[in-house]
Amino acid sequence: MKLFDVYPINDITIVRAKGSHVWDEQGNQYLDMYGGHAVISIGHTHPHYVQRITDQLNKVGFYSNSIRIPLQQELADKLGKVSGKSDFQLFLCNSGAEANENAMKLASFHTGRKKIVAFRKGFHGRTSLAVAATDNRNIVAPVNETDNIIFLPFNHQQALEDCFRVHGPEIAGVIIEGIQGVGGIHVAEDGFLQQIRTLCDLHGAVYIADSVQCGYGRSGRFFSHDFAGVDADIYSIAKGMGNGFPVGGILIAPHILPKHSMLGTTFGGNHLACAAALAVLEVMESENLMEHATKMGNRLMGALTSIPGLENVRGRGLMIGFDVPDRMKDLRKQLLLRRRIFTGEAKPNVTRLLPSLALSEQDASHFLETLRSEVNTFDNIATTLKP
Numbered sequence: 152m153k154l155f156d157v158y159p160i161n162d163i164t165i166v167r168a169k170g171s172h173v174w175d176e177q178g179n180q181y182l183d184m185y186g187g188h189a190v191i192s193i194g195h196t197h198p199h200y201v202q203r204i205t206d207q208l209n210k211v212g213f214y215s216n217s218i219r220i221p222l223q224q225e226l227a228d229k230l231g232k233v234s235g236k237s238d239f240q241l242f243l244c245n246s247g248a249e250a251n252e253n254a255m256k257l258a259s260f261h262t263g264r265k266k267i268v269a270f271r272k273g274f275h276g277r278t279s280l281a282v283a284a285t286d287n288r289n290i291v292a293p294v295n296e297t298d299n300i301i302f303l304p305f306n307h308q309q310a311l312e313d314c315f316r317v318h319g320p321e322i323a324g325v326i327i328e329g330i331q332g333v334g335g336i337h338v339a340e341d342g343f344l345q346q347i348r349t350l351c352d353l354h355g356a357v358y359i360a361d362s363v364q365c366g367y368g369r370s371g372r373f374f375s376h377d378f379a380g381v382d383a384d385i386y387s388i389a390k391g392m393g394n395g396f397p398v399g400g401i402l403i404a405p406h407i408l409p410k411h412s413m414l415g416t417t418f419g420g421n422h423l424a425c426a427a428a429l430a431v432l433e434v435m436e437s438e439n440l441m442e443h444a445t446k447m448g449n450r451l452m453g454a455l456t457s458i459p460g461l462e463n464v465r466g467r468g469l470m471i472g473f474d475v476p477d478r479m480k481d482l483r484k485q486l487l488l489r490r491r492i493f494t495g496e497a498k499p500n501v502t503r504l505l506p507s508l509a510l511s512e513q514d515a516s517h518f519l520e521t522l523r524s525e526v527n528t529f530d531n532i533a534t535t536l537k538p
Contacts, residue, residue: 161487168195171507171514173493181491184518188495189332189364189470189505192391193434197509200394203430204423213421222425229432230402234373236386240403243420247363247389248276250399251326253414254385255280258324258357261407266318268325268356270305272334275326275361284326286334305331306343315350324357324384325350329375332364332505335497336465336472344379351384357407358383363399364470367391368435368508371445371468378467391508396427440508444468447510454519460526471504472497479529490521 163181167174171194173181183191193200207222214220223243231237244250255267269275269284276282283295286302301318303310315322325347331337351358360366360383365375369391376383384407389399399419403409418424435441448468455464455473462474475482480500486492495503506514 163487170194170197171510179491181487181493182514182518183493184504184506184510185493185495186391186505186507187395188390189369190390190393190395191507192367192369192394193431193438193440194507194509195395197394197430197434199434199437200427200430203426203433204396207422207426211422213418213423215417216415216420220420220422220425222422222429223420226420226425226428226432229429233432233436234386234402235377236382236402238405239386240405240407240409241400242403242414243398243400243424244416245397245418245424246276246399247387248278248281249416249419250363250387250389250401251275251281251284251359251361252278254359254361254387254401255284255324255326257385257401257403257407257414258359260413261357262323262355264321264323264356265299266301266321267299267323268301268303268311268314270303270327270331272305272331272337273326273328273361274331274333275328276363305334305337306340308343308346311343311346311350315354315356319350319354319356322354322356324359326359326361328361328363328365329378330365330370330467330470332470332503333497335501336470336503338465338467339376339379341379344376345381348379348381348383357385360386362386363389364505365467367431368441368444369468369470369505371441371448373441375467375470392431393424393427394431396424398424398428435508438509441468443510444508447512447515450512451504451515451519455522458519458523458526460529466504469504469506469508469510472501475500475502479526482525482529485525485528486521490525492518492521 164176165173166176171183227241271286273286275284283297284300329339360376362374366388384404386402392398464473483494483496
C-alpha cells in the first residue's frame with residue numbers, strides 16, 4: 152500500500168532526538184529551530200516527560216471517558232494554576248483542529264447563532280468548520296464551504312466595527328490567533344484584541360482565542376492574548392501542550408454552561424495524554440520556561456534585526472518570523488541541507504522560528520552565527536554576478 156502523497160517531504164529520516172537536536176539515520180546532527188510546527192515545547196525526550204509517560208503506560212494506557220480519570224482533574228488544576236485561568240473549565244480533545252472545531256461549535260451552542268468572524272491569513276485547522284474559518288482556498292473542499300464564516304482583514308479595527316454593526320445579532324463568535332503562525336508570524340495588536348473583547352461583550356458574542364501555536368508559553372506569557380490585558384471566553388490549545396504526544400483542549404469561561412452530549416471525544420483526555428500534558432506543565436514550572444522564552448526571544452530578535460538582508464523581524468518570545476528578499480528565497484533550504492538546521496516557512500519568503508522553549512544560549516549562538524554565514528553567502532554570490 153502506498154502512502155497518500157499530500158506532504159512535500161525532505162529526504163531525511165530522524166531516528167533520535169534530545170533537547171534542541173535531532174539525528175538522522177546516518178548519524179548527522181541537526182539543530183531544531185522549528186520544533187515540528189511549534190510542538191516541541193520542553194525539548195525532545197526530556198527525561199521527566201519520558202518518565203511520566205513510561206510510568207503511566209506501565210499502569211494503564213487507555214480507557215474511555217465513560218469512567219472517571221483522575222488525571223484529567225489533576226491536569227485541569229495544574230493548567231489553571233500555570234495559565235492563570237483557574238476559574239475556567241477544561242474540555243480535552245486530541246489536536247488543534249479539533250480544539251478549534253469544538254470552540255466554534257460551543258460558541259454556536261451558547262449563543263444560538265451561526266456566524267463566525269475570522270481573519271485573513273488565519274489558520275485554524277483542516278477539519279470541517281476549522282478549515283472553513285481558515286483563509287486558504289487550496290485546503291477548503293466544496294463540502295466545507297459555508298456562508299457562516301465572515302473573513303475580515305487582520306488588525307483592522309474599522310472593518311471589525313463595521314461588521315458587528317451590520318451582523319452583530321448573527322455573530323456567534325470571533326476566532327483569532329494571538330500571533331498568526333502559518334500566515335507568517337503576524338502579531339495581533341493589543342488594541343485590536345481589546346476591541347474584540349468590547350464588541351463581543353456589547354453584542355453577546357464569544358471571543359475565541361486560538362492559542363494552538365502561539366499559546367503554552369511560546370510568546371513568553373502562557374497565552375499571547377494575555378498581552379492585551381483581557382480574557383477571552385474560550386482558549387484553544389494543542390501543539391506544545393503534549394510536547395509531541397497528541398493532545399488538545401479548550402479552556403472555557405465559567406459563564407458558558409455545559410450539558411451532557413454537547414461535546415464528546417473517544418481519545419481526548421486519555422491517561423497517556425494527560426501524563427504527557429502534566430509533564431510539560433511541570434517542566435515549564437520547574438525550569439521557568441516562559442521567562443526563558445522571553446529572554447531568548449529578545450536575544451534572537453535583537454540579533455536578527457542587525458543582520459543585513461533580513462527584513463521585518465517580528466514576533467514575541469520564541470515565535471519569530473522574518474522576511475527575506477527574492478535573492479535569498481532558498482535560505483531555509485540552504486540552512487537545512489548545507490548547515491543541518493531546521494526552520495519553518497510561510498509563503499512567499501518568510502522564515503519562521505519556533506524552537507523549544509528550553510533553547511540554550513549555545514544553540515541560539517550557533518544558529519545566529521550560521522545564519523549570518525549563509526546570508527553572507529547569498530550576498531557574495533550577488534556581488535560576483537554584478538557586471
